[in-house]
Amino acid sequence: xxxxxxxxxxxxxxxxxxxxxxxxxxxxxxxxxxxxxxxxxxxxxxxxxxxxxxxxxxxxxxxxxxxxxxxxxxxxxxxxxxxxxxxxxxxxxxxxxxxxxxxxxxxxxxxxxxxxxxxxxxxxxxxxxxxxxxxxxxxxxxxxxxxxxxxxxxxxxxxxxxxxxxxxxxxxxxxxxxxxxxxxxxxxxxxxxxxxxxxxxxxxxxxxxxxxxxxxxxxxxxxxxxxxxxxxxxxxxxxxxxxxxxxxxxxxxxxxxxxxxxxxx
Amino acid sequence: xxxxxxxxxxxxxxxxxxxxxxxxxxxxxxxxxxxxxxxxxxxxxxxxxxxxxxxxxxxxxxxxxxxxxxxxxxxxxxxxxxxxxxxxxxxxxxxxxxxxxxxxxxxxxxxxxxxxxxxxxxxxxxxxxxxxxxxxxxxxxxxxxxxxxxxxxxxxxxxxxxxxxxxxxxxxxxxxxxxxxxxxxxxxxxxxxxxxxxxxxxxxxxxxxxxxxxxxxxxxxxxxxxxxxxxxxxxxxxxxxxxxxxxxxxxxxxxxxxxxxxxxxxxxxxxxxxxxxxxxxxxxxxxxxxxxxxxxxxxxxxxxxxxxxxxxxxxxxxxxxxxxxxxxxxxxx
Numbered sequence: 001x002x003x004x005x006x007x008x009x010x011x012x013x014x015x016x017x018x019x020x021x022x023x024x025x026x027x028x029x030x031x032x033x034x035x036x037x038x039x040x041x042x043x044x045x046x047x048x049x050x051x052x053x054x055x056x057x058x059x060x061x062x063x064x065x066x067x068x069x070x071x072x073x074x075x076x077x078x079x080x081x082x083x084x085x086x087x088x089x090x091x092x093x094x095x096x097x098x099x100x101x102x103x104x105x106x107x108x109x110x111x112x113x114x115x116x117x118x119x120x121x122x123x124x125x126x127x128x129x130x131x132x133x134x135x136x137x138x139x140x141x142x143x144x145x146x147x148x149x150x151x152x153x154x155x156x157x158x159x160x161x162x163x164x165x166x167x168x169x170x171x172x173x174x175x176x177x178x179x180x181x182x183x184x185x186x187x188x189x190x191x192x193x194x195x196x197x198x199x200x201x202x203x204x205x206x207x208x209x210x211x212x213x214x215x216x217x218x219x220x221x222x223x224x225x226x227x228x229x230x231x232x233x234x235x236x237x238x239x240x241x242x243x244x245x246x247x248x249x250x251x252x253x254x255x256x257x258x259x260x261x262x263x264x265x
Numbered sequence: 266x267x268x269x270x271x272x273x274x275x276x277x278x279x280x281x282x283x284x285x286x287x288x289x290x291x292x293x294x295x296x297x298x299x300x301x302x303x304x305x306x307x308x309x310x311x312x313x314x315x316x317x318x319x320x321x322x323x324x325x326x327x328x329x330x331x332x333x334x335x336x337x338x339x340x341x342x343x344x345x346x347x348x349x350x351x352x353x354x355x356x357x358x359x360x361x362x363x364x365x366x367x368x369x370x371x372x373x374x375x376x377x378x379x380x381x382x383x384x385x386x387x388x389x390x391x392x393x394x395x396x397x398x399x400x401x402x403x404x405x406x407x408x409x410x411x412x413x414x415x416x417x418x419x420x421x422x423x424x425x426x427x428x429x430x431x432x433x434x435x436x437x438x439x440x441x442x443x444x445x446x447x448x449x450x451x452x453x454x455x456x457x458x459x460x461x462x463x464x465x466x467x468x469x470x471x472x473x474x475x476x477x478x479x480x481x482x483x484x485x486x487x488x489x490x491x492x493x494x495x496x497x498x499x500x501x502x503x504x505x506x507x508x509x510x511x512x513x514x515x516x517x518x519x520x521x522x523x524x525x526x527x528x529x530x531x532x533x534x535x536x537x538x539x540x541x542x543x544x545x546x547x548x549x550x551x552x553x554x555x556x557x558x559x560x561x562x563x564x565x566x567x568x569x570x571x572x573x574x575x576x577x578x579x580x581x582x583x584x585x586x587x588x589x590x591x592x593x594x595x596x597x598x
Contacts, residue, residue, distance in 0.1 A: 002371070004367065004370040004371050005371065008356075008367060012356070012358055012359075101354045102350065102352050102354030103354045103355055103356050105318070105320070105348075105350045105352075105354065106350070106354075106355070106356075106368060106371075106410070107371070108318070108319075108320065108339070109318065109343060109346070109348040109350075110343055110368075110371040110372050110373075111340050111341070111343040111344040111372065111373065112340050112343075112371075113339075113340045114319075114339065114340075116340075262320070262321035262322060263315075263320045263321065264320075264321075265315060265318075265320045265350070
């Protein structure tokens, strides 16, 4: 890893990170606060009035415990879709932007191997996501503790987050791959966005009713089984492992392709 | 050691289709030499340089610097190389000085005294945001980034683009200074004068193929200028015309050599007979003299004129271009 480049990336991207962290904080605290029986009732009423929409967001049949409540309302869509937007923006900035505007020439005109430079960007991508993940876990843990001391089953909660990070890694790897193989930011961000929209849309449709239930096999989002992870099911762990593997394979492939390809600089 | 080839381009072809790219290109840059790389826009100069920097691989052939393959060993070569890209593209959000520091860090440099020296030499105030800088200022930052590590080899892609004439001269001085220090330099340009002032040899490329590699002296032979002499009276111009036409019959009949009168002005093409022309004109009262230097396209025309075995097709094409240049922007330099 090239430390100078790594530091530079934090310096120029921290605002993006802070914005997404702030948005996620607001959502996380809002949902936790709603666990309060009084507020929860109003949420339940809302859910009853438009069941399809709540189902699409994975918020149908949200259970009674704080863990079920958080995992239903937060981990169904908010903590997958919003970070996905962050991932699209970040991946695009980390490689494709430099190639597109030509400044990659300066990053490569230094006595370092190309693989080292691109690996630095991979490490930045992963650590920045990891920082976001740790941050949001900390916010949820602390805020739940303050509001409803002792109600959250912490181990099960952490298991869900291991899965969530797998999901982020998977999306991160795929978007980073697109960013590394195209010459144009248009194509890089276009493919990343198309992939994310497709994956989330199919997941939402599959959750609406029994009719479309089977199309859940057509989206990688299904690999993230929130309830299964909470219960510690074997099959949920397999899904989780597959997400990490997909992520790693795409990151590694991106590095290999980038190191060997022609760059229009 | 003097004859060692530092940069070795060996029969490279990189075909982008539509006759774009480079085709079976070979030339060498010797140690301590300044080689000009001349060609019109789109001739393949940047494509060649990209291969030297290891950004792209040739379809066939090989490129090496200091005996190392440019793609595989790009990192080792970079230790001794300064590069100025043809397109200025920095990280816009940074300030100028911040960017220079960043590049220095990336190159593992500790000592920034050379960078400071260069900033003074080019009168650059690097404190502003790069986004807000003019093209010339950005070019200066690029130059500083290329030269500040004091590299043995320099590859410069159109180094003076965006610089005003004063700064272009400073740049020529910088090249001459670096040359004295024994640096090996490859610089591309589409302006002949810039190359003429600094380079020992030049490689000329057109449509992706090498036209010539030769010493500047040889290349300058047969180079012509267009002279516009305004005499005090029209009769002087007529008299001069008569004398000149008689003496230089063979010249005035050569292709590309003009000779004509417009009132008190005489417009003529001058080659190595410049001394005679000036002396002949000096017999009369002269009000003004303008000298138009050749554009690269005009230069090519003469160059092809000398090597008549070259394809006729190319020749007629360059005549077209020449007349365009004449009509459009045949300015005085």
